[in-house]
Amino acid sequence: MTDPAPETADPKAVRRVAILRLVTGLAQGLLLFCLDHALKAKAWPATQPAVFAAIAAVAIFVPFVVLAGLSTMRLSRLAAWKLVAVLVAAGLAAYAVHSGQAEIRPRSVIPEGVAMLAIAALLFIGHHLVQPAEMERRPIARFTTYFDETWKHGVQLALSALFTGAFWLLLHLASALFSMIGIEAIDKLIDQPWFSWPATAVMFAAAVQLTDVRAGLVRGVRTVSLTLLAWLLPLMVLIAAGFLATLPFKGLDLLWATKKAAALLLTAAAFLIVLTNAAYQDGTERPPTVLAWAARIAGLLLAPITVLAGYAIWLRVNQYGLTPERVYGVACVVVAAGYAIGYAVAALKPGAWMKPLEATNITLAFVAIAVLLVLFTPIADPVRLSVDSQLARLASGKVKPEAFDYDFLRFDAGKRGEAALDRLAGDPDAAVAREAKAARKRTERRYRLDASRVDLRRLPVYPAGRSLPESFVTGLEASELFGCAREPAQCPAGLLDIDGDGVEEVLVRVFNQVQIFKLHDGTWKSFGVATPECGPIKLEELMKTGRFGVAPSAPRQDLLVGGARLSITPEDKACPPAGARTDEVTVSRAR
Structure with a gap:
């Protein structure tokens, strides 16, 4: 059972949802203004980076959970999910700053670091597991509901961002027009943080409401977008197949020499996954024969591409040890491997066309959440793993003291790296101790002239x-x-x-x-x-x-x-x- 479409819902319910969305947007804007003011004034909570990051993450991400769930979720369940989202966003952001995976910039309310992207991805995936299940009153919803809500909100997000951008474009146009005749009021107004933050958040919330009450139009945009994306799948299949067919003749050395092999291969895998889903959509209709065969071939191509990406990362780790980027790469390979296995089964299994793809997508959504939680908590903190890996290489003699990357510990590894440098400063090896002490004194990264x-x-x-x-x-x-x-x-x-x-x-x-x-x-x-x-x-x-x-x-x-x-x-x-x-x-x- 699902709630009625907004177009046919009770007008009073629509009005109530609209008010709640606008209030949510206003509250978000005011909170962001307060954070911006605290940052500029160097007042609390800006004086405590972890606390500031936690509040900022909540202010930036949690309102989207409320905006998306108001029209379809029971308020009690939405409140419970909102509380979970607050705890997750605040906890991960605070730990990211503490561990060195994110940092607070002097002029930016948004903490900088991959952890912020992880929080956004985690809440987006989590919301689109929670909301469809709540709509159908069951732990696991039907795939069609997952598909419909996820892609609908994706289109809403894009359209709302465009609407907000158009709003600001008109304000700047008005400012320019009135400035020509000597009226500077609008120009001064839009430069004021107390106006710009709330105005932006409220207009975004209004855009979500406007697109929600015209859900049919949003679905139409979604259908057109997916249809266009789907017809890129045959081209992507030709590119991937041609690349794999050429490798035996060109060898892998040229691939490894780019030092970007894993990233490019994982990007290709991501394109195959997204375009395959664009062709499959909700699975209720079989696409044209060309797309149907392209999706099956794409499901088979994922496996060798993922294996190559995993091998590329293994080579780098074996040669140079772990870094946070390589830990993230390993995590991406794990998720990509799940898709590769599931899509290969879907491509080869007889019966309904690519039906196992549905179970794969739902399962991998849960896996992605688990991987993100493991990566951005102490369980598998990439910074901790990287520091331990690099120190082990130094202790074992795999890397010489003069070639060791002390700047990674000084500038990229947060408090854990500083503690490691303190230990190395007392190392019995005089060369190690000398380099560690020099690194502790540096205020900016040293460019390594490692021409050898x-x-x-x-x-x-x-x-x-x-x-x-x-x-x-x-x-x-x-x-x-x-x-x-x-x-x-x-x-x-x-x-x-x-x-x-x-x-x-x-x-x-x-x-x-x-x-x-x-x-x-x-x-x-x-x-x-x-x-x-x-x-x-x-x-x-x-x-x-x-x-x-x-x-x-x-x-x-x-x-x-x-x-x-x-x-x-x-x-x-x-x-x-x-x-x-x-x-x-x-x-x-x-x-």
Whole structure:
């Protein structure tokens, strides 16, 4: 049994819900204004970050639970669910600040950190497990109800955000119009926090009410949106299948070299899941044959993509230990594995088309809640796991004291990291103790010049088909290219005889300049640096053309890259090479 649609409900009930929603929006806006004022005035609760984060999380997220549930849930059950939401939001936000997974910024009411996204996801998923069950008066609702309410509220959220944005756009337009005739009242009004916070929250609440009383229109927008998304599924299947089919020929090394393999693979898995659901919708109607087969194939492709993502994370953890990001990645792989198994069963099982998908979605919603609660509580705190992992690597000798990331403990691991640094400061190993003490004194992160890890073979060389001299790859001193240590693939290289001695120099783009290296007495040394004369340019795109040249002009030489002029500053500000021509500009194609 479900409540009547808002269009056919008792007008008094609709009016009561509208008033409650507007009051909720006003209360939210006033609370956010008070938090903003406390932050600027450096008054309580801003003086206690954990308390501030707890109140802010409640003020930001819990009103959405009330706005969404007012028209369909009994008030007693909604109150109980609201209390649970308050405890969850406040508890997770406070612990996130305490553990270092979130922080309070001086000018932002919203705490910064992945924990805030986790709270939003947890309450959204939780609400759409609670509300449908309450509507049907049963512990587990029918899949069609879960589908209908979840996607309806997703569309409502988007439309309400657009409505609120349009409201502010009109206010700024009014401000500009009246300012032209010397009336500044509106401009001053919209700049006042006591107006902007309540106005924004009330307009959002009003938008939720307006979309709720026209639920049929919302469902229409939802249907059109899902239909459009569904027809992207065949394309996504072709992309995923083509990628997997190409891997055996290209190998995995190129994939791992990106250092983004796990994130990209999990993103692909997420697209497959979302688009498959867009094609399946509530399962009451079978889609066109193309979409039906695309959904089955997508269900089978999820498994190898998830396995590759898990393997990519395992490689990084095995090589460099845990970090919070890798812990989050492991959690994502666990959830993705559940979808991969369930969707593969749905794709292969005979009978009603993809029917097991429904049970998979409901089960994985509960799993996702459990994973989020484990991650953002002391049970599996990513910061704690990461600190323990990195310290274990240091103690076992897997990482040398001078290569250990002390800045992670100092700036990214909160109180746990500070405690670890205190322990390391008293370590028997003098090198460890020295580095830990230095890290404790730092007020900002140190850029690590870890050039010894630069794999020069990974530098892309233009034009295509050229390669760097073996003596350069194996003989360049590590410190010469520290700017490429983190992302060698972002440092394109080229070859050009700069000084006319018949031997090509090596040009490497580092950030927005080109470093030039010359072979001298069998050793590659820095020849100079070429910098754009007219600000940042797209050097890599220009280098791909293969057009490198020298534009001699006293008292210095300039480098031409695809027509862009870069001023060469020789090493130690030496004079231009002898014999440089100054009477003309020469441009040659790199050989």
